[in-house]
Structures are given as structure tokens and as C-alpha cells.
Amino acid sequence: MPLPDGLPMTVPAPGLPARVRIHEVGPRDGLQNEQAVVPVEIKAEFIKRLAAAGLDTIEATSFVHPRWVPQLADAEQLMPLLGGPELPAGTRLPVLVPNERGLERALALGVREVAVFGSATESFAKANLNRTVEESLAMFEPVVAQAAAAGLRVRGYLSMCFGDPWEGAVPVDQVAGVGRRLLDLGCDELSLGDTIGVATPGHVAALLTALGAAGVPAGRLAVHFHDTYGQALANTLAALQQGVTTVDASAGGLGGCPYAKSATGNLATEDLVWMLHGLGIETGVDLGRLTATSVWMAAHLGRPSPSRTVRALAGTPSHQEN
Amino acid sequence: MPLPDGLPMTVPAPGLPARVRIHEVGPRDGLQNEQAVVPVEIKAEFIKRLAAAGLDTIEATSFVHPRWVPQLADAEQLMPLLGGPELPAGTRLPVLVPNERGLERALALGVREVAVFGSATESFAKANLNRTVEESLAMFEPVVAQAAAAGLRVRGYLSMCFGDPWEGAVPVDQVAGVGRRLLDLGCDELSLGDTIGVATPGHVAALLTALGAAGVPAGRLAVHFHDTYGQALANTLAALQQGVTTVDASAGGLGGCPYAKSATGNLATEDLVWMLHGLGIETGVDLGRLTATSVWMAAHLGRPSPSRTVRALAGTPSHQEN
Numbered sequence: 001m002p003l004p005d006g007l008p009m010t011v012p013a014p015g016l017p018a019r020v021r022i023h024e025v026g027p028r029d030g031l032q033n034e035q036a037v038v039p040v041e042i043k044a045e046f047i048k049r050l051a052a053a054g055l056d057t058i059e060a061t062s063f064v065h066p067r068w069v070p071q072l073a074d075a076e077q078l079m080p081l082l083g084g085p086e087l088p089a090g091t092r093l094p095v096l097v098p099n100e101r102g103l104e105r106a107l108a109l110g111v112r113e114v115a116v117f118g119s120a121t122e123s124f125a126k127a128n129l130n131r132t133v134e135e136s137l138a139m140f141e142p143v144v145a146q147a148a149a150a151g152l153r154v155r156g157y158l159s160m161c162f163g164d165p166w167e168g169a170v171p172v173d174q175v176a177g178v179g180r181r182l183l184d185l186g187c188d189e190l191s192l193g194d195t196i197g198v199a200t201p202g203h204v205a206a207l208l209t210a211l212g213a214a215g216v217p218a219g220r221l222a223v224h225f226h227d228t229y230g231q232a233l234a235n236t237l238a239a240l241q242q243g244v245t246t247v248d249a250s251a252g253g254l255g256g257c258p259y260a261k262s263a264t265g266n267l268a269t270e271d272l273v274w275m276l277h278g279l280g281i282e283t284g285v286d287l288g289r290l291t292a293t294s295v296w297m298a299a300h301l302g303r304p305s306p307s308r309t310v311r312a313l314a315g316t317p318s319h320q321e322n
Numbered sequence: 323m324p325l326p327d328g329l330p331m332t333v334p335a336p337g338l339p340a341r342v343r344i345h346e347v348g349p350r351d352g353l354q355n356e357q358a359v360v361p362v363e364i365k366a367e368f369i370k371r372l373a374a375a376g377l378d379t380i381e382a383t384s385f386v387h388p389r390w391v392p393q394l395a396d397a398e399q400l401m402p403l404l405g406g407p408e409l410p411a412g413t414r415l416p417v418l419v420p421n422e423r424g425l426e427r428a429l430a431l432g433v434r435e436v437a438v439f440g441s442a443t444e445s446f447a448k449a450n451l452n453r454t455v456e457e458s459l460a461m462f463e464p465v466v467a468q469a470a471a472a473g474l475r476v477r478g479y480l481s482m483c484f485g486d487p488w489e490g491a492v493p494v495d496q497v498a499g500v501g502r503r504l505l506d507l508g509c510d511e512l513s514l515g516d517t518i519g520v521a522t523p524g525h526v527a528a529l530l531t532a533l534g535a536a537g538v539p540a541g542r543l544a545v546h547f548h549d550t551y552g553q554a555l556a557n558t559l560a561a562l563q564q565g566v567t568t569v570d571a572s573a574g575g576l577g578g579c580p581y582a583k584s585a586t587g588n589l590a591t592e593d594l595v596w597m598l599h600g601l602g603i604e605t606g607v608d609l610g611r612l613t614a615t616s617v618w619m620a621a622h623l624g625r626p627s628p629s630r631t632v633r634a635l636a637g638t639p640s641h642q643e644n
Contacts, residue, residue, distance in 0.1 A: 278522025
């Protein structure tokens with residue numbers, strides 16, 4: 001039974017930011033892990049609804065070779081569907097580009113913001129990119145340089161920032177070192193990924209402290225938590241307490257680690273918004289419209305959203321489909 | 323894909339307690355909200371397995387009139403099954419007693435620890451107890467006095483400490499006032515319930531501050547969060563940061579608010595243990611044996627546990643049924 005208006009109460013906590021930018025990854029990180037390929041028209045509609053709900057940064061797709069991620073092989077078809085006046089002015093639509101070929105494809109479509117995808121560990125660099133960490137940085141260098149020369153904003157993702165399924169605990173200084181290298185290549189922002197969802201709040205604080213010691217201020221960082229062990233929101237709180245103001249999340253909690261079938265996916269955007277609004281932190285998001293969008297998408301995918309907030313609010317009148 | 327050993331890494335955070343006592347509520351708060359009545363032998367086995375997993379405080383059942391909670395109508399049959407040497411010495415088995423009649427039944431069975439169940443709001447006091455807050459305190463007074471006279475430890479539960487489905491936001495001073503009254507009756511401990519799961523971390527800190535101002539130290543408090551909106555673990559972190567060292571949780575995330583069918587239940591003990599052990603906080607719990615117990619119980623109930631940690635670990639060799 002929800003509160004009378006279905007929205008969180010607001011009680012601020014000292015020391016937290018006044019506003020948080022949510023980097024919505026559902027259309028990319030969420031849908032790339034779906035078994036079924038979602039039709040391109042549904043993807044475009046999903047992104048438009050997310051934008052209408054107030055999300056101003058929506059990672060739209062990936063320009064990885066279609067052989068590796070067939071779920072997002074329609075990037076060339078998707079991007080033109082997002083060019084019209086239906087998206088609010090200023091909506092940012094970053095895309096993933098793995099290499100120079102991917103960047104060329106993205107530039108040809110008029111993309112204004114891209115992301116490269118690195119690894120903090122050798123094991124995952126090998127598994128995901130078939131390269132050493134050093135070789136992957138060398139691969140990213142011309143991509144970031146050309147993107148910057150074209151005036152694009154560039155995000156650097158860093159995977160396995162806490163634990164790695166092959167290597168176990170990943171030393172914070174190792175993560176800070178690789179992260180610093182990615183920023184030094186010219187990335188504007190670094191997103192710290194807990195790819196297998198094993199971090200806890202003290203580990204988050206320790207990594208952010210190590211990055212600060214390496215000369216990386218919290219303002220250039222984003223956190224990207226997975227909810228595999230239910231820790232994502234507590235870890236987010238720890239990151240906010242350390243000054244982070246950009247948080248990655250996935251509408252409805254779509255997505256997950258492709259290696260872990262039983263695992264839940266990304267931090268759900270709705271659960272994040274509930275906490276942020278409860279803390280009096282501005283996001284620009286309309287929780288009702290966002291929840292309705294995830295209910296709509298869940299109906300398309302044929303299974304309920306794993307987001308606790310979506311499940312709790314799905315039946316309430318103020319959170320029906322928009 | 324979990325870490326190599328399936329256990330959290332340990333990275334402490336400053337300012338948190340060295341040890342947390344988990345007050346396990348699954349057999350009572352969890353099973354009282356199950357549609358099906360679980361056989362008494364299964365309940366006893368559940369409690370024994372939880373104790374073997376290292377939980378030292380397990381709320382066993384309720385002495386509410388069987389008409390109101392038929393799921394726990396077998397309290398008289400259950401308690402004698404727990405008296406043998408199979409439980410570790412010192413295992414605490416508190417039970418809920420609503421009134422003097424319930425206390426008499428509990429005392430006749432040799433119970434050593436009881437809990438009364440109050441409300442911070444008039445609406446829920448009326449709905450749950452058919453009394454005003456004042457009348458319910460008057461009902462508890464002789465119960466607490468007699469229990470204390472018999473040498474029993476007494477816990478006071480307080481429901482709707484954050485939001486109320488009829489009244490909306492509940493003022494922290496109102497909660498602190500009623501909570502203080504419960505302690506003044508002679509309760510040893512006060513458990514603050516977010517019955518509908520709507521709290522956020524700033525609200526938790528504000529309530530604990532208000533209780534401190536009312537003369538209630540954190541050491542006499544427990545927090546009891548529901549994960550309806552996915553906030554339970556972040557709220558727990560906020561409570562630990564305020565000095566709370568007793569946390570209620572339910573193995574496997576059993577339970578929920580009987581008014582909200584779509585809502586998830588209590589904070590899952592496994593998700594809590596993952597965070598606490600990750601923070602280097604001692605609990606005495608063996609996560610593998612606990613997870614195996616919840617997998618066993620889920621098989622009995624015929625549906626998967628809602629705990630993220632249980633789902634992630636259920637398939638790993640180190641967390642099979644014990």
C-alpha cells in the first residue's frame with residue numbers, strides 16, 4: 001500500500017548534492033542483454049518516452065560490430081528515428097563506439113556524444129576485447145582524439161572496478177591508474193562499473209578516495225552499479241556522500257551481466273529516483289511517467305520489471321501508462 | 323558470475339560499528355504473511371537451520387489470537403520443538419505477544435523474550451489494533467510490566483515510523499514521542515518499522531536524530547525496513563552511520579505488507595549480510611548456510627526467494643543446501 005500520492009516524502013540529508021544527473025542506460029545496456037531483439041520502432045518509442053519522463057541523458061545504442069551484439073545491430077536505423085522534434089531540446093543521446101570504425105559510423109549519423117568501453121582488469125580486457133589493458137587503451141586513443149576533434153563529448157567506461165570473476169578483488173590503485181589513463185586520453189567523464197555487482201559501500205568510498213589521490217575529482221566521475229546482490233542503491237548513497245553527482249541507471253532495472261543468468265541487472269532508475277527525490281535531490285524526472293514507461297516496456301518484453309519501485313507502483317492510478 | 327569464492331570482499335568504512343546484531347524475523351514476520359500455512363515441523367526445521375547458520379536472535383512466532391493470524395496458530399506446538407539441544411546455547415527466540423492473554427500463553431511455554439507491537443499513527447493503531455495510540459499503550463503497560471517482573475527481555479515494535487498509507491508523512495517528533503513512551507513502559511529495545519517501505523536515508527537520519535533529542539540512544543534502537551521500493555539496504559546504511567547496531571531482516575526476503583500484494587517483503591537477511599561482511603562488520607552468520615536455508619525454504623514455498631543475493635548465489639557450489 002503506497003503513500004496517498006504514490007510519491008516519496010522529502011527529507012534532505014546534509015552533505016549531499018542538490019542535483020544528480022541520471023545517465024539512463026536502459027536502451028543500450030538493458031536491451032543488449034535481452035535474449036530477444038526488440039524492434040527498432042519499439043526502441044525509438046522507448047527512448048522518446050524516457051525523454052518525455054524527464055531523462056536528459058539516454059544512452060541510445062552501440063556501434064559495436066553487429067556480430068557481437070545482434071540486439072543492437074539496428075543502430076543505423078534507430079538514430080534517424082530520434083532526430084525529430086519529439087525529443088525535448090538538449091536531450092543527450094550518447095552511443096557506444098568500440099573503435100575507429102564504430103566512431104565513423106556514429107559520426108556519419110550526426111551523433112554528438114560517444115563512449116568507449118575499457119576494463120580495469122586484464123582478465124576482462126581479454127574476455128571482452130581480446131586485448132591487454134594496454135592494447136585496449138592504444139585502441140581507444142585515436143577514437144577519443146578523433147571524437148574530441150569533431151567536438152564530441154566522450155565518456156570512458158571502466159568495467160570490473162571492484163571485483164572480477166576471474167581475479168577476485170581488484171585493487172583500488174589499479175582501477176584508479178587505468179581510470180586516470182582513460183581520462184588522460186581525453187575522456188570528459190569516467191564511469192566506474194561494478195560489472196558483477198559485488199561492491200559494498202566501504203569499497204566504493206575507498207575507490208573514490210584512491211581516484212581523488214590520483215588527481216581525478218568526483219565531478220568527472222559517474223558510478224555504474226549492478227544490483228546482483230541488492231547493493232546498488234546503498235553503494236550509490238556512499239558515492240553521493242563522496243561527492244559524485246552522475247549516476248548510471250536502467251529504466252525498470254533492464255539488463256544484467258551476460259555471464260550471470262540468475263543475476264538481476266542494472267540499478268533500476270525508478271528505485272534511484274525514489275531515493276534521490278526522497279533526499280530532496282533534483283533529477284528532473286517525473287517518476288509516474290517513468291514507471292509507466294517501464295510498465296509499457298515490461299509488457300512488450302513479456303515479463304515483469306525487476307524494479308521494486310515499478311512493481312510497487314504499477315497498480316496505482318497515478319502511475320499508469322502515459 | 324560471482325567472485326571466485328562466492329563471498330563479498332571486505333573493505334571497511336570509517337565510523338561504522340564493529341559488530342551488528344541481526345534480529346531475524348523470517349519465521350514470524352515472513353511466514354505470517356504467507357497465504358499457505360507452513361507445517362509446524364517445517365517451521366521448526368527452518369528455525370534450527372537459521373540458528374545453525376549463526377543467527378542468534380530469531381523471532382519464532384506470535385501469540386496473537388489464531389483468528390487474526392492463522393498462519394501462526396500453531397505457536398503452542400512450535401515452541402516445544404525448539405527446546406532441545408539442536409539449537410546453539412544462547413540462541414534467543416523472542417515471540418510476539420499482543421496482550422496479557424498472549425503473554426500468559428508465552429510464559430506457560432517458558433518463553434524468555436517477548437515483543438509488543440505498537441503504532442506511531444492513529445490510523446494504523448485503529449486498523450491493526452482497533453484502538454487509539456493511547457489505548458494501545460494502556461494495553462501494553464501491564465504486559466510489559468508482567469514480562470519484566472518475570473525476568474523477560476521485552477522489545478517494543480513501532481509501526482508506520484516514516485509514512486502511513488492513510489496519513490502520508492509521519493512527523494519524526496510524533497514517532498519519537500510514541501517510541502519514548504514504549505521504552506518508558508519498560509521495553510528494553512525499540513524497533514522502528516518502515517511498514518510500507520517508503521523511507522529514504524535522510525528520513526532515517528532525521529528520525530534517529532529526533533529520538534536522540536528525546537533521550538533515546540541509538541544503542542536501544544533497532545531498524546526494521548521493508549524493501550517495497552528497494553530502499554531497505556540504503557536506509558540500513560544510513561542507520562548504521564547514526565550508530566544503530568541492531569537490524570531486523572528476514573531470511574530470503576520472506577514477508578511483506580499484507581495490504582500490498584505487489585510489494586516485496588522485509589529486507590532480505592542475505593542482502594544485509596553481504597553488505598555488512600563487505601564492510602567488515604561482524605555478524606556471526608555463515609552466508610553460505612543461510613543462503614542454502616533460504617533456497618530450501620523457497621523450494622518448500624514453491625517460488626523463488628526475492629532476495630537478490632539468494633538468487634545470485636543459489637547456483638554456486640559453495641552455497642548449496644546444508
